[in-house]
Structure formats: structure tokens, C-alpha cells
Amino acid sequence: MQLASTGSHSEGRPAGRPVSRQVLADHVYEELLASLMDGRLEPGTAVSIDGTARELDVSPTPVREALARLEHTGMVRRVALKGYRVAPVFTREDFAELMEARLAIEPVNARLACARLTPGHLAELERAVADLKDAPRGPSFAEFRGYLEADERFHRLIAEQTGNQFMVAAYAALGGQIQRFRLFGGVGITDADHAIAEHQAVLDALATGDPEKAAAAMAEHVQKVRGRAIADAPAE
Secondary structure, three states: OOOOOOOOOOOOOOOOOOOOHHHHHHHHHHHHHHHHHOOOOOOOOEEOHHHHHHHHOOOHHHHHHHHHHHHHHOOEEEEOOOEEEEOOOOOHHHHHHHHHHHHHHHHHHHHHHHHHOOHHHHHHHHHHHHHHHHOOOOOOHHHHHHHHHHHHHHHHHHHHOOOOHHHHHHHHHHHHHHHHHHOOOOOOOOOHHHHHHHHHHHHHHHHHOOHHHHHHHHHHHHHHHHHHHHHHOOOO
16 A cells, blocks of 8 residues: 655654644545545555554554544445455446435435525535636546535535435435545546536526425436446446
């Protein structure tokens, strides 16, 4: 395994103000996520807690915490008595099932959110779309992470605006699975122009105040993402 070196300080090394455990765990999470998204950690590869701790110059504790977070996204899996392994690449069937789940959840989120949308919330969604348009889309995760963040933020804001804790939890349960199809490709964002136009269409529909228009626009977006994802999925 080859992780990017960032020159971080270990917990035991004096470096001025002590680094909190949460900051260390966040740092390890970001390093592992970048290695996953850039393909430095390949499908099925074992992720050594002690080895990762040595490479990133931290103790095993933040590595365990970071891997637990990544397990929630589906990007790594914990195997009994064997530790963590990188999850396999999505199959076409996996894509189809994930998009079925999104179609069951996200149009409803858009419908509910539309009925509760305030000018402040609309402005937050507008910022997310603007950030999506402005974000770099290069081949490395460092170059397209801002795009993914804006994409996820747009959908999460809509879920949060439903006012329904169970809909928020249902969306959150999808976690990083939504982006897992981008793993291991090393090609960056290939559908940005389409996706940005679709996000804008959802935003415009929400701005009308018509919940059914908002739901229809979100359903169309997810259906088009599904079509593009299945077309790009690796052959089984």
C-alpha cells in the first residue's frame, strides 16, 4: 500500500500545540480516502492498521477510527479475524440496486423539502450548485474532491430540509456508496456537464415551490445518473 505523504507529526512528537485525536482521525480518513479514490488501494487489498499507522506517522487508534468511518461508506469491509479489506468494484447489478434505493428516497426528499424551503435554504442550494460549476474536475482525487463535496452537499441539504429524521437517516445510510462507482478509475469526473445541468434543473424546480415538479426533476436526475453509471460500469 502506498499512501500520500503529508509530513504530519505523530502524537508523540513535540510540534507545538498537541494535535487532537479527532484531527488525527480526520487526517488519516482523508489520506485513506484519497488512496482509495485514486486507485492506490486496489479492490480486495488488505488495509493494515499498523502499516498505515507507520506510513502516516500516527498511532493505530486514529487509523481504526478512520477505517470504521470508511466501513460505513462501503469503501472498505471488515472481515472477521482478517481485518479490513478494500471493497470490490461495483457491478452493474450493484449500480442498479443503489439507484433503485436513490429513486425510492431522493424524489420524496425533494417533494418534502420543497414544501418547507426558505429563502435561506434556497441560497444554500444555489451555493452548492455554483460550487459544483466552479470545482476542478481533474483525474486525481485532490482535483475533483471539491466537485464531489458540492454534489453530496446539494443532496444532503435537500434531505435535511425534509424535516423528517427518518428520511435524513435513510439518505445518510447510502453514505459513500453513492460515489463508490468512481473508485479505482483514475479518470476523475466524466459526466460533469450533464450532472450540473440536472442539479440546476432540480434547483429551478425547487424554486418554483411546486413539490411535484421538484420530485420529478430529482427523479429524472437520478435516472440519468443511473443510465450513465451502468453504461460505465466494469464488465462482469
